[in-house]
Amino acid sequence: MDFSFVGAYWGDFTEGFKNTIYASLLALAGSFILGILLAVFRISPWKVLRILGTAYVEFFRNIPLLLVVYVFYLGLPSMGVDLDGFTSGTLGLMVYTSAFIAEAIRAGIQSVPTGQMEAARSSGLSYVQAMRFVVLPQAVRIVIPPISNQFLNLVKNSSILGVVAGFDLMYFADNVNSYSFQTIETYMIAAGFYLILTIPLAYATNVLERRLARTN
Amino acid sequence: MDFAGAYSPHNLMFMLKGFGLTLVIAGVSIVLSFLFGTLLGVIRYSRIRLLSPLAMIVTEMIRNLPLLLLIFFVKFALPEVGIKFSTFWAAVVALTIFEGAMIGEIVRSGLQSVNKGLVEAARSSGLTAVQTLRHVVLPIGLRRMVPPLVSQFISLLKDTSLAVVISLPELMHSSNIVMGQNISQVFPVLLLAAALYFTVNYSLSLLSRRLESREGGRRRTPGAGTPTVAGKVNTGNAYVGNEV
Numbered sequence: 001m002d003f004s005f006v007g008a009y010w011g012d013f014t015e016g017f018k019n020t021i022y023a024s025l026l027a028l029a030g031s032f033i034l035g036i037l038l039a040v041f042r043i044s045p046w047k048v049l050r051i052l053g054t055a056y057v058e059f060f061r062n063i064p065l066l067l068v069v070y071v072f073y074l075g076l077p078s079m080g081v082d083l084d085g086f087t088s089g090t091l092g093l094m095v096y097t098s099a100f101i102a103e104a105i106r107a108g109i110q111s112v113p114t115g116q117m118e119a120a121r122s123s124g125l126s127y128v129q130a131m132r133f134v135v136l137p138q139a140v141r142i143v144i145p146p147i148s149n150q151f152l153n154l155v156k157n158s159s160i161l162g163v164v165a166g167f168d169l170m171y172f173a174d175n176v177n178s179y180s181f182q183t184i185e186t187y188m189i190a191a192g193f194y195l196i197l198t199i200p201l202a203y204a205t206n207v208l209e210r211r212l213a214r215t216n
Numbered sequence: 217m218d219f220a221g222a223y224s225p226h227n228l229m230f231m232l233k234g235f236g237l238t239l240v241i242a243g244v245s246i247v248l249s250f251l252f253g254t255l256l257g258v259i260r261y262s263r264i265r266l267l268s269p270l271a272m273i274v275t276e277m278i279r280n281l282p283l284l285l286l287i288f289f290v291k292f293a294l295p296e297v298g299i300k301f302s303t304f305w306a307a308v309v310a311l312t313i314f315e316g317a318m319i320g321e322i323v324r325s326g327l328q329s330v331n332k333g334l335v336e337a338a339r340s341s342g343l344t345a346v347q348t349l350r351h352v353v354l355p356i357g358l359r360r361m362v363p364p365l366v367s368q369f370i371s372l373l374k375d376t377s378l379a380v381v382i383s384l385p386e387l388m389h390s391s392n393i394v395m396g397q398n399i400s401q402v403f404p405v406l407l408l409a410a411a412l413y414f415t416v417n418y419s420l421s422l423l424s425r426r427l428e429s430r431e432g433g434r435r436r437t438p439g440a441g442t443p444t445v446a447g448k449v450n451t452g453n454a455y456v457g458n459e460v
Contacts, residue, residue, distance in 0.1 A: 062370070062417035063410045064377035066388055071406055074395060078402035152280070159282035163381055170284055177292070184293040191281055191289075198280035 003185055009176045016172030017193050023090045023168060024155045024197075030094035031154070032147075035101030042106045045127075053102070060099035065160055068092040073164045089161035089168070093154060100150050108143035109135060141215075145208040152201040156194070169193055222404035227394050231405070234390030235412050241304065241386060242373040245311040249372065250365070252316030257323025258349070271320070278317035284378055286310045291382045307379040315372045322368060326361035327353055366424035370417045377413075387412060 006013075041053030060068065069092030072083055083091070112135050120130035162170025173190035177183050221227075259271040278286070290313075291306040301309055330353050338348040380388040391409045395402045 058418065058421075059410075059414065062374075062421060063413045064374040064388070066377045066380065067406060067410055067413065070388075070391075074402050075406055078399045156280070156282040159284040160378075162284060163378075170282065173285075174288070177288075184289075184296055187285060187289045187293050191285055194281055194285065195277070199276070202276070202280050 001185055002182065003189075005180045005182050005185070006189065009180060009186075012172040012176050013169070013189060013193060016167065016169035016190075019086065019161075019167050020155070020158050020169040020193075021197070023086065023093065023161055023166065024151075024158045027090050027093035027097060027158070028151055028154055030090075031096075031098035031101050031150075034094065034098035035105055038098060038102035039105035039109065042102065043109055057099045057102050060096055061103070065092065065096045065157055066163065068096045069160055069164055085161060085164040085166035085171075086168075089158075089164050089166040093157060093160065097150060097154050097157070100153070101147060104146035104150060105139070105143050108139040108146075111142055112138045141212065145205055145212055148201065148205040148208055152198055152205060155197050155201065159194075217403050218398060218400035219404045221398060222394060222401035223408070227397075227401075227405075231387065231390050231394060231408060231412075234385060234387040237384070238373070238376050238386040239416070241307055241311070241379065241384070242369075242376050245308050245315065245372055245376070246369050248308065248312040249315035249319055252312055253319025254323050256316060256320030257327060260320065260324045261327040261353075262345070262349070275317045275320050278313055279321065281314075283310065283314045283375055284381065286314050287378055287382060303379075303382050303384045306382060307376070307384050311372060311375060311379075315368060315375070318368055318371075319365065322361050322364045323357070326357040326364075329360060330356045363424050363428040366420055366427065370420050370424070373417060373420075374413065 038053045038056055041049040042057065044050060044053075069089055072088030072091045073085065076083055076088070116134055116138065117130055120134040121127070125133065158168055159170040160166075161168035162174060165171060169190055173186055177186040180186060256271050256275055260268050260275070262268065287307065287310040290301065290310040291303070294301070334352055334356070335348055338352045339345070343351065376386055377388040379386055380392065383389060387409055391405050395405045
């Protein structure tokens with residue numbers, strides 16, 4: 001193995017690495033907000049909202065991410081809305097991941113015993129107050145590990161940007177490969193960069209899960 | 217939007233053929249990754265010296281890499297050291313390695329959720345370690361793993377779409393071709409592809425949910441711990457998988 005070519009392409013790797021982090025953080029923020037909204041829809045007292053929330057979550061959990069990204073990358077331009085690879089990839093990631101985050105949040109909220117809500121309501125709190133001060137604080141603890149796991153998936157999934165020329169790590173790795181012809185070495189370096197991000201996340205998820213299991 | 221053009225009999229047949237290949241590749245990879253994953257899981261569970269830590273390192277490495285990277289690696293890097301695959305087998309190998317690592321985690325935590333007392337009882341009534349695994353731990357553990365396994369298989373089916381990057385003629389690839397005919401066909405084609413994936417995956421997820429609620433009743437039996445694969449359990453309706 002010969003890694004001497006790396007110096008010439010180091011800038012490409014770091015540029016891609018930065019964009020991967022950037023896209024992941026953007027998509028995380030977006031999917032978190034969207035996910036909370038969807039989870040609220042799914043447990044709301046109104047049937048229409050529940051159906052909407054459920055339809056969204058079930059639909060996006062059961063189709064490939066690539067298809068969602070294609071809607072932004074190929075579908076919207078076919079109707080005159082042009083998006084670049086980075087934007088459509090990040091939007092796709094956001095829409096897709098929000099379904100999983102919504103599901104994690106809903107499961108967390110519903111795992112809080114219903115007696116808690118009933119007790120809060122009968123001591124005079126409104127529905128929103130009961131949610132805000134009684135149910136959500138208990139749910140957050142349960143929800144953090146699966147969300148951390150979703151973030152890990154999100155970072156790995158961000159490699160989809162490479163398919164739509166989104167200038168992420170995967171994209172630049174392919175580029176470097178086609179210039180340098182050092183295939184094994186190039187992909188090993190890309191793998192190293194991904195592991196720098198994902199191993200700490202996996203470790204954090206594990207620790208959070210164990211802590212939750214202990215307190216239960 | 218040109219629905220009539222996009223759904224012409226010729227295009228429909230072409231896309232269905234692509235979906236056929238998607239299902240074939242998913243089927244083959246499900247079988248192989250289940251075997252590979254069970255092997256990894258049992259090795260990690262049994263704490264064999266050297267072998268178990270090695271299995272752990274391999275699992276953790278693979279689990280934390282993007283599948284896309286593995287597909288590229290198998291298709292383009294391995295031939296440099298003389299390991300060549302056809303496009304079909306490159307996709308199957310990459311999927312098997314990646315999903316196998318995921319399934320290994322499910323199997324390991326499923327086995328570890330089996331009550332230690334049962335294992336001790338089996339050992340003290342004279343069963344060897346292998347017999348205990350074969351007759352006590354595996355039957356109980358496997359039953360408990362079914363819901364997360366089905367979820368993982370759904371992920372696998374979705375993940376086959378990534379083989380489009382090595383031009384495997386599966387559904388996303390044939391969709392690409394039909395979309396390329398005419399820009400007004402893009403939305404209808406994406407809609408049809410989504411409907412095909414959704415139908416199969418949603419049926420699987422309903423199946424997984426039924427099995428899960430049945431397991432939920434069973435899990436209250438004494439001694440049943442809960443497996444701890446990240447985001448896989450504890451969430452009631454838990455298929456928060458590791459999708460790409």
